[in-house]
Amino acid sequence: MSTSQSTDHSPIYNRLVLERGDVLAETRAVAEQVLRQSQQALDWSAVRSVWQAGERAGTFSPFG
Template sequence: MTSHPPAADHLPVYDGLVRERGDVVAEVREVAEQALDEARRGLAGHPVSSPGPRRERAAG
């Protein structure tokens, strides 16, 4: 008998890591979107602001 992988919306190992370490994937996605936005503005000739202070994750 073969076991079936968990449904995509229920990944207990990933959920546990998110609770323990934070949602790194979401954070990376946010930073990537900001970088793309700044690149688009820069390529369009608009001034690009310098990066603000880096957010620190809360220790859990």
């Protein structure tokens, strides 16, 4: 385990967290939120399923 992943922090780190907040934890949380939002924004599965349903139903498609 690298030193950045260790939960046993030095007293200096603990004091900085008390004074400034846990920037690493906040950054990690924001990164996870951005990842979830980007996955939702780039999710085309609903469009694909509607298109496939239309193809199975025999509806007119100008592309095929």
